[in-house]
Amino acid sequence: MAQIRVEDLRKSFDQFTAVKNSNFTIENGTFFALLGPSGCGKTTTLRMIAGLELPTAGRILLDGEDVTFRRAAERDIAFVFQLFALYPHMNVKQNIGFPLKCQGMPKREARERVLETARLLRIEHLLRSKTSKLSGGDRQRVALGRAMVRRPKAFLMDEPLGALDAEFRALMCGELRDLHDRISATTVYVTHDQHEAMSMADTIAVMNAGRIEQLGSPQEIYDRPASMFVAEFIGSPPMNFLHFEAGLATGDHAIKFSNASIAVPEIREARVPGPLVLGVRPEHIRFADAAPVRGRVFGAEYLGTTQIVTVDTEQGQVKARLPSSLSVQVGETVGLTFRSDTLSLFDAQTGAAIRTATYGSGGHG
Amino acid sequence: MANVALRHVSKRFGPTEAVRDLSFAINHGEFVVLLGPSGAGKTTTLRLVTGLERPDAGSISIDGRDVTRDPPGTRDIAFVFQQYSLYPHLTVFDNLAFPLRSPARRVPEAAIRKRVEQTAELLHISGKLGNKATRLSGGEMQRVAIGRALVRDPSIFLMDEPLSSLDAKLRAELRLELKRIQVELGATILYVTHDQVEAMTMASRIGVIKDGELLQLGTPREIYENPDSRYVASRLGTPQINFLPAGLVPEIAMPPGTDAVGIRTEHLQIAAANGGGIVGRVHRIEHLGDRNHVHLEYRGQMLITLADPHQPLQAGQNVELKLIAPLLFDAAGRRIAATAVH
Numbered sequence: 001m002a003q004i005r006v007e008d009l010r011k012s013f014d015q016f017t018a019v020k021n022s023n024f025t026i027e028n029g030t031f032f033a034l035l036g037p038s039g040c041g042k043t044t045t046l047r048m049i050a051g052l053e054l055p056t057a058g059r060i061l062l063d064g065e066d067v068t069f070r071r072a073a074e075r076d077i078a079f080v081f082q083l084f085a086l087y088p089h090m091n092v093k094q095n096i097g098f099p100l101k102c103q104g105m106p107k108r109e110a111r112e113r114v115l116e117t118a119r120l121l122r123i124e125h126l127l128r129s130k131t132s133k134l135s136g137g138d139r140q141r142v143a144l145g146r147a148m149v150r151r152p153k154a155f156l157m158d159e160p161l162g163a164l165d166a167e168f169r170a171l172m173c174g175e176l177r178d179l180h181d182r183i184s185a186t187t188v189y190v191t192h193d194q195h196e197a198m199s200m201a202d203t204i205a206v207m208n209a210g211r212i213e214q215l216g217s218p219q220e221i222y223d224r225p226a227s228m229f230v231a232e233f234i235g236s237p238p239m240n241f242l243h244f245e246a247g248l249a250t251g252d253h254a255i256k257f258s259n260a261s262i263a264v265p266e267i268r269e270a271r272v273p274g275p276l277v278l279g280v281r282p283e284h285i286r287f288a289d290a291a292p293v294r295g296r297v298f299g300a301e302y303l304g305t306t307q308i309v310t311v312d313t314e315q316g317q318v319k320a321r322l323p324s325s326l327s328v329q330v331g332e333t334v335g336l337t338f339r340s341d342t343l344s345l346f347d348a349q350t351g352a353a354i355r356t357a358t359y360g361s362g363g364h365g
Numbered sequence: 366m367a368n369v370a371l372r373h374v375s376k377r378f379g380p381t382e383a384v385r386d387l388s389f390a391i392n393h394g395e396f397v398v399l400l401g402p403s404g405a406g407k408t409t410t411l412r413l414v415t416g417l418e419r420p421d422a423g424s425i426s427i428d429g430r431d432v433t434r435d436p437p438g439t440r441d442i443a444f445v446f447q448q449y450s451l452y453p454h455l456t457v458f459d460n461l462a463f464p465l466r467s468p469a470r471r472v473p474e475a476a477i478r479k480r481v482e483q484t485a486e487l488l489h490i491s492g493k494l495g496n497k498a499t500r501l502s503g504g505e506m507q508r509v510a511i512g513r514a515l516v517r518d519p520s521i522f523l524m525d526e527p528l529s530s531l532d533a534k535l536r537a538e539l540r541l542e543l544k545r546i547q548v549e550l551g552a553t554i555l556y557v558t559h560d561q562v563e564a565m566t567m568a569s570r571i572g573v574i575k576d577g578e579l580l581q582l583g584t585p586r587e588i589y590e591n592p593d594s595r596y597v598a599s600r601l602g603t604p605q606i607n608f609l610p611a612g613l614v615p616e617i618a619m620p621p622g623t624d625a626v627g628i629r630t631e632h633l634q635i636a637a638a639n640g641g642g643i644v645g646r647v648h649r650i651e652h653l654g655d656r657n658h659v660h661l662e663y664r665g666q667m668l669i670t671l672a673d674p675h676q677p678l679q680a681g682q683n684v685e686l687k688l689i690a691p692l693l694f695d696a697a698g699r700r701i702a703a704t705a706v707h
Contacts, residue, residue, distance in 0.1 A: 174649075177649065178649070218652035222652070222674075234654060237537070281655060283656075301566035302565050303603070304565065304589045304602045305629070330548065
């Protein structure tokens with residue numbers, strides 16, 4: 001298995017720059033997710049790692065070896081596409097074994113490999129089945145098997161679960177991660193679905209407009225988003241943004257927020273007065289009668305364990321995740337308090353996070 | 366008074382019993398959601414209420430009037446479909462006005478204008494009235510489709526998965542909007558979906574339907590907290606309720622006949638293993654951001670529960686499981702009353 005290193009990688013198509021100077025290292029055995037909206041450059045990045053696209057500039061190293069201009073077939077990488085095309089005239093065993101047959105591997109050895117792969121995927125009982133008779137999940141497993149059977153150095157996956165319905169996708173996420181834990185293969189996984197990235201990846205690179213906005217563990221990215229883009233892309237409902245104008249001094253423990261004072265993590269970056277944004281995750285909001293930030297309840301959505309309460313405030317609509325035991329009336333006026341050690345602050349113009357004690361020095365991509 | 370009532374309604378298509386002995390009423394101003402998988406009989410129920418299908422047995426009344434044999438056009442019903450079928454060559458205004466301009470209604474043009482403008486305001490699409498219907502975003506198109514039903518002020522709205530073709534963000538937005546509009550208008554709605562979040566967040570009452578049968582009808586809270594059966598319990602809640610065979614947890618008191626213990630995340634506390642109680646092993650931690658899904662292995666069974674993301678838990682670690690008032694079920698999957706436990 002392998003380490004993948006990407007150095008100053010860039011890709012332009014005529015006037016359009018799809019990927020702008022990407023730098024990252026994927027350590028051996030890591031499950032790495034490239035996450036972003038469509039058009040952010042995540043698939044282009046993946047295709048360059050695979051060798052299906054040549055970079056305009058930069059280098060790609062596989063286990064320290066420069067493979068930037070090597071053909072896809074010479075990279076020892078397996079690519080799993082969004083829509084799996086299995087060979088309909090072959091059974092499961094023949095489908096999985098096909099890449100080995102192409103390599104010219106002796107039959108006996110190939111048979112062993114196919115069996116071993118099927119065991120890992122827990123589809124041994126299906127080896128003789130026709131692919132047309134398989135359920136959606138089993139088809140995915142066979143397609144994975146076909147990628148795994150060559151024992152490549154790394155797996156590259158481009159939205160492999162994109163076509164599935166939500167419930168089934170969650171199930172396959174669990175299986176993919178379990179499989180990863182069994183074989184520890186370096187995996188690069190492209191998705192626009194934050195749930196998939198959060199639930200499976202060790203490391204996530206959030207991409208936006210060709211740039212990596214943030215690189216970190218799922219929890220790090222959730223707790224300390226480096227920009228408003230990341231804060232809004234991750235979490236459901238996403239982070240709330242409350243706009244205000246103020247200056248900040250290093251060492252401050254509170255912000256002046258429309259005539260109120262709100263406790264925040266210690267400020268580590270002085271700012272001249274200007275437009276700022278307070279970022280609050282829905283689960284860090286509580287109702288308190290005396291709180292200075294006030295609003296009117298627009299709606300309450302019961303979800304069983306919790307409820308999402310939408311509140312209209314002067315600074316915009318805010319969504320709070322509250323225990324479902326709390327009784328909330330639509331139309332009532334409520335005060336909002338925020339869990340101060342979890343708050344984020346952003347520059348309203350650039351969208352970049354402002355340094356505080358919570359953010360420390362790390363967390364920026 | 367009930368706006369719509371179904372009494373012992375059955376409908377068969379060849380060998381398939383699409384709807385079996387269905388009885389329920391939708392009260393005035395109520396938002397009733399039928400929740401079930403595809404093939405459960407949801408859409409057939411809607412079509413029976415509209416009159417597009419005729420029941421083999423039973424009766425349907427609207428506003429106290431038996432309409433079982435009445436043709437669809439006379440039933441005073443508005444239908445919103447999954448696909449927003451707007452007239453592409455007409456403006457938003459004309460799309461909204463269309464149902465009122467039907468020759469059968471003969472509504473004066475001034476009244477039409479007023480009604481359309483009111484509806485557009487309610488839907489927050491006043492600025493788009495002059496647009497061609499095709500020059501709208503998906504969310505706006507679905508608003509117009511809903512608006513076309515709203516202009517008529519019928520006795521009941523029937524909605525067949527109207528949000529399912531929208532993306533997740535828009536769906537969340539329109540869920541909230543639809544509920545607001547329903548409350549503001551005091552509209553009576555029968556809505557069918559397979560999405561438990563839509564059912565829980567919008568319904569006054571949810572009817573859980575399976576294989577043509579209504580299994581349970583109640584408020585979202587009643588259905589979630591007090592399910593009658595294993596099946597209903599498994600339909601609501603994320604993560605899904607866990608079931609353990611009763612024999613695996615002799616530590617908890619249960620009445621005779623208990624076959625399975627249903628454990629939702631709020632029925633389960635996990636703490637560092639402390640030499641006693643029920644001990645499980647953390648199989649995997651799945652990040653959601655605000656919470657973690659913790660996959661626990663317990664005597665060969667897998668349990669999924671929620672935990673604070675900053676609670677120090679690691680895969681492979683042993684943890685003590687504490688069950689708090691879990692739900693008990695008999696071998697037939699029927700709920701055993703909790704009162705019997707103590």
